[in-house]
Amino acid sequence: MKKLLVIFILLLLPLVVAQENYNEYEEINVKVTIENEIDLVSANPKLNYLETELLFLPKDNEYQNIDQNVDVSPEGDFDLDDTLTIRWNDNADTYSYSFESLVTRERYFVEIDEKVDFPVLEVDDDYIEATEFIDINDAIEDKALEIVQGEDDLYKAVFKLADWVEQNIEYDLNTLTEDAVQKSSWVLENEEGVCDELTNLFISLSRSVGIPAKFVSGMAYTNLADEFGAHGWSEVYIDGKWVPVDVTYGQFGWVDPTHIKFQEGFDSGAGSASFRWQGSNLDFEIGELDVKTELVNVEEIGEEYVEMDIAALVDNVGGGSYVPVQVQLKNLKDFYVPVKVALVKAPEVIGSNVGHILLLPNEEKSVFFVVKVEDSPEDNLIYTTLIEAVTMYGGSVSGEFSYSTGNEAVTKEEAEEMIDMLSIDEEINQINVDISCFMDKEVYYEEEVGSLSCEIVGDVDEVCFGEDCQKRGFVWDIDLEDYNSQRYVVVAKKDGGVKYAYFDLHILRDPDLQINVEPISFDFQEEVEFTITLESDSELKDLVIDIKNYGQVKIEVLKREYSFSLPVEGRRFAQGIKYSLSYSDELDREYFEEGKVEVEVTNVPFIYKLYFGLVKLITLN
Template sequence: MKKVILLLLILISFNATIAQGDYNTYSNLEIDFLLNSQVSLIGSGTLNELTAKVFLEPQNDDMQEVIFSEESSTPDSEIFSNGGLRFVWDVQTTNYQFSTSRKIKTTNVLFKVPEIDFPYPELSSEYQGYMQSEETIDITPEIISKTSEIIQSEDNAYLTVHKIGNWIHSNIEYDLNTLTEKASQKSSWVLENEYGVCDEITSLFISMVRSVGIPARFISGMAYTNSNDDFGNHGWAEVYYPGYGWVPYDVTYGQLGWIDPTHIALQKSKDVESSIIYEWQASGELSLDTSGEISTVSSISNLGNIIPPVFETSIVTLENNVAPGSYVPVQIKIKNPYNAYLSDNIIITKAPGQLESNQKIIPLKPLEEKEIFWIFHIPEDVQPNYLYTTSVEFMDLYGSKKSTTISFAVGNEFISLEEAEEMVDALSIEEEDTYSNQIFLNCNPKKPYFYEFEKVKIDCMVRTFNNEMNGLSLCLGETCEIFDMSPNSEREFTFEFDSDKNTVRAVLKNSEIEVKRNIIMGIIEKPKIEISKIEITEVNYDEEIEIPITISSQTPLKEVVLTLNRFNPVEFQELVGSKSFTFSVNSKYLNSEKMEMELEYQDEYGNVYTQNHSQNLIVNNLPWYWKFINLFRS
């Protein structure tokens, strides 16, 4: 019988939950929407006329189109659609039921907001009503003070609104408290108590945005959430940008400047308002019982095409092959390909121990490439003589999904939390002292790694837009280039220098602007092959066994030869990433107290390296003569 020896122990990391996102990457959806409600007459008297005004009525806009509509009522009524949907009865009975059915095509719209200064100039009267304090969406001194604290000296409208939305998403807890689930609380109450449901969180967002002179309105509707795999009643906001238009913000979902296509807008208003209003004309003591609930149901009937990811993204670990219990910083890059303001939500979906939230909402300036960081805690409770791996995976709102792996084992270098934080601090880009949308800088290493014995090579590209730029200097470390640039031009530079550090900062500046970019180079002392430990401590003599082995390298290698004890070697012409293979042997040839592996390989320049690996092994029931043979071998 063959014994299979497990060679690689994989650490399965947890999966983080995502509030919603199953339909984010579809170009459009077709959604069936049904509303049902009823009202009853109570008391005595004669009814002349009863009217139900329904305000939960989807309208066509840039994000949705009503492609089918139907209404019904019991008893029959006259139905009017001008000025809102109205059911009118002139017949008297006990119960009145009415329903609306709609098929809505929603579109996944990317809102590319241009450069807009803040504060706004005076706006027309059309927008003045969306900047006022209301009954629920109130504006108090406390709201004004907190908003001023959040936005500080920001002079860009998009970034101002983003700061407000991000602060609320991070600091106001979504909580279906019994006090607030049935009755919508004022914005000032939500700020004071620091929790609320979706409509209350949205109300606070609108109050804060209005408090600094930016128009915003409340949207009542429905949206899908995979917390219960269904549609539910929902509230979000729209913010007005002069010269561009209204842009959606769903602070509860962390969607700032964009909403997923499961959102159906049913009512747009200045304040949180009633969904249905009843009016009646009667004589006697007749009144209405409106306690019957409004039932709304939505379901997806058709899916559009999958859209490609909006942003270019990447992920890299700043340390690898670490000791158990280490703290490993991970860098995620995201690049905005548009000459407009956008935002994204980076969500960690798989990772070892996290020290902070698994989500970060990122505003992106035109053509900006941004770096964000997380630090993860590697498990401590591991056994010696094993190689462990764990993975870090993220996704964004628009379907980009990337991952990387971290290897750890007893005997590797330990990275403390303080050291990890220092690495992140060294790479974090400060806000530019003077930022201009008239110039763009992008720098990338020619390859993902460099050996210590070779020169680092970095390619940089500088692009101008409408303005002439004179007296520019571009420096990588101590190496600099001085130059001028005409409007709408592009220049490329290649920097070569020696370095034993993994990062270098590029600084582009003149007397008016300063742009900084951190570049990760991946400096490697020499190529190294990782051999996963063999999960075996003893075998019986003269037994057929299989030994699966996995080897891996961060750099491409060639002419790889692995020899296990005195068996025939395994050879690979090249090793890129990892390779797995199996030794099938009889244990009578594993008679020593160690399993010895020898590796020989070359780097891309033809330099030859050797590497040895050993593991203790007990072979039971050895014949008596093998003990003498091993004695003489030692």
Template sequence: MKKLVMIGLILFVLPTVIAGTGWMFNASEVGFTVDVHQRVLIHRFSEFSRVAYIEVNTTLFPKSTSRQRVNYQYTKPNVSMEGDWYTFRWRLPQNILNLSVYSTLKNVNLVKQVKKRVEFPTSKLPPKGSEFIQPTKIITSDDPKIAKLASKLAEGENDLYEVLFKLGSWVHSNINYSLSDETRLESRNASWVLSHKMGACDELSALFMALCRALKIPVRYVVGEAYSNLEQGGWQNHGWVEAYFPVYGWIPYDVTYGEFGWIDTSHIVFYYSSDIGTPPTMLKYDGSEVNISIDEPKVDINLLSANGAFPQLYQIKVEPYKEAVGLDSHNLIIVTLNNTQDYYLSAYITLLRTRGIINLDDRTRYVLLKPRESKREFFLIKTSANLSDRYIYTYPIRVVTLRNYTAETKFQAKKDFETFSYERIKAIEEYLKREELAANKTLVKDIDLECGFLGNYTYVNVELPFNCSVTNRGNTLLKNLKLCLEGDCRVFNLNLQETRVFQFKVNYSEPGPRDVVFTVEGNQVSRTEILSIKLLPPPKLEIAKINYPSSVGYKSRFGLAFLINKTVDSPVKDVTVNLSHEYLSDKFLLSGFKKAKLVNISIRGRDLMMGANNFTIILEYKDLLDRSYKTHAEIVIRLENLSIVQKISLWFKGFFRWLDHLFD
């Protein structure tokens, strides 16, 4: 019989902060030998077992690309080749078979030069392009949460390079690298990664690809090897992504390493796929009473050469905001990156730790540099609080990049120099950032207006509180904005990304539905928010249809019945009835009251007093704001036709009640 077995490759690589060693970034060309080898194992069940042939198809070996040149490739045993697949075949094989693909290759330190803005969204696809934008079981780009996140990250952008940079840096910064059992044995899909905020290289790539495909950006998966210099690192199986740029072609993005728009020379390409988890090796055989399996591939890589000096692509400068500050003071470290090339670059910078300095924000930053663009990054720091005023303290500051570019500066802390509080240095940082934004961005005016009712219920003739938040979503200062509610207006300025909250109070006298209209207007910008509310009148209940006997006897048991009726359609709560009499008192809560309820109270004649008995029915209730309301009704019931014994009994009851009240 014939069987087809598919062998998958589990991808994992240790993440790096500054991955690899100097040759990965600084050499112009790097040479390697790559030996991929596997074993085929034949397990025979009996002496009658037979194997006519075994065939292994594999694409797990280095390929030539625009940055990778395979100079020599040798297979053992010999193979036939179809496309990017090698086929190993054995007739009447023995128990253990070995196969290998040995290659020598050179990788060029290359950054694909995208010199002009590529329009986003893009409608241009590569050949067979539809498969590179479709969701799969792993790349769940049709997940609403992923689509929402992708839209949020790309909102307002029209530059494909910038969109991909935002997506990649978000994944790298927000998903924790983890080679746990949950990710080591199988690839998790993008939805799982977004939910759990963790994964290995194939999980991080899956989420990045899903975000891209949610925006119809064509992406493909790349399987190969890469180098990590962390503990237990070295050469590891690895996966990364390539995104398609119309005119420019496929451009690499390694969200595990934080390399966006380029990859270091340690990345060795084996094969491409439109999906993650596509098996690179397939086993087929013809035999009986046997079990045939293939080991996981082993890859041996040797570095042969690292030639030439790769030029520095951008300039880096670091300087303190103040060269000298007081003791126990804040300061800003300003890093200026200048792209000297006429194409896009991405940079990853790290502010190294300095003894005696407290870093108050993230020490690492990803920066996208457009052609010939200069950008500044700001790091907020603070000197140690335990400084002696007898000394002058000098702090060396050093910044490094992923490509091992470095820049250094220093500043001093000493007595009698200006001291900066956190609030003051933060305000300076925000001002400098606004300057930076104005220098590098086209001015965009955009605001958000969100209003809401602060209370729970809306009644007429009650002050209704509303909140409105106005947020500057553009990249320019908005001046003299006017926020109004029915003639009540507030005039204010709004800084970049600033949100201001305003409160309004309004009183309406007519019940029923009403639209509350808020407007904010400024120069070339406006927004309107309409809240639909229903104004409630005060509730009103009445006591109606009271039914009772005008006179009763001593031995009578009679009913007092009445209807509680809602005469105004407005909700009520805590409806209570209190029957008040000189001798009797009965109070109870009417649960579940809606529009009307019949109440029936049973009374004994012997509990009354001789002659006229005055009863008061008191009805109390509240509205939804806990305001109290009360109404009442009065009736008279006579106790008549009493015998002498009954009269004496009533006299004694009255006497004892008088005594009780006397001593209360």
């Protein structure tokens, strides 16, 4: 016998190239070196003084510690505080300086532990005004109001504005935006920009609805270029704290430790350095500011703020299926936690493989994706595919599901309906209760009635499964003939708020076992290599097939499909292939059936035809 079924583990490549990033680290150390040269190129110069002030340099703050050194040539006086001021009093062909700083930078996560009302009634006027590049026009005001319409939570309003910019404005480093910063109004109209311009637009949207916001510039690591580069992000004012928001990196409410802060201000057009001099016959050529940032080392892995789980909402699907995937996230903290989650390993993802959600203190929510399996998987194979999701904080979770040709396909519409059924209404507040729901058995037959129970810790008005709501007891009897094997949701309600719980239902239907034989046409005298294939829509065990005029074949486990060969003289099956089958399902229910496969036999001798005719006549009588 030859077993043809193969279990094939399908591990797909990540949807994005896995490059090093430092999001998950709590702290890093970098060396920042800033150098500049100024050449005195005029004839017969007379210098009274030359003074330069470096504005673009790292500074001490709550999340950033600086150890710095300055080298000046020729010798001159300097003062180092929030800026570096250097003064030379003598003629020289070239003036230069080197500023070197060892920066210890922590992950910048600002904890906001309670709701702050929105709109903001008292604000700092300095950070809500329009500027040259962070301008505000009617289009910006209208768009901001559209995005935050009906929102009464300041953190949620900020999150919605940032998420809208990231989702709708394309990061595009083209010649028009690379060399000259464009205004926010231009970025909104053209729906593209670089980091400074995306940040400008976010600040404009925020300020237009009364949210104070400032522009921050510095250096940050990018895995696109595998190096540090100049970068701009923002900070918004929430509950007495400046909260970082980087719409380019998708970090809302925090920034990773590679964000080295140099400057902050009302606008994005601030200069990096200034120059002043006094004397006669003076002409200078001022070189480009050379800023280098090198990683020295990284410290321990940072804290993971969320707990994750992942599941395909359906399993054992057919080729071409659209499979809904749920990533559940639980906030482990008593403060707001913004989460960016990416599905990095899966079959083809329909739509984006990245989702953004904001978790309130101790809140649980889900992000959903739809993946599509190949249309025509190879026969005789069951494919098991890996699905893996990661957060920007470094956490990951993985799961799997299976598909094969013999299973029923799930349509895109069916997948979306499953997601709609389990999705949370973002506009409804989440109540602070613990709810867990479970069935009384792991697996059922479709003719059974299952019992669903929910345990509640906390006060609720009612708990609903579908349209059936209960105020106490929280037990439902479910007629399983009306349900499918998939994930379902239960909703606890209190004073207009809700809390969701999920449970999986696994329903075992009567197996559909088919037997196929090749060939079914053969010569009476021929030695035939018969191939018998058993196909089932569910897993079976302890299967015995008893073939008349041959004997028994025992199969310990049948997973979807099993084939074996029988070398037999054709005359043995001249009247067809009669068989009986006995087997058990997953719950040990036993089955028995008999059947016959009709065949076409050629070159049957006359004496055998006469014999077969007599046997048939006797049988009929």
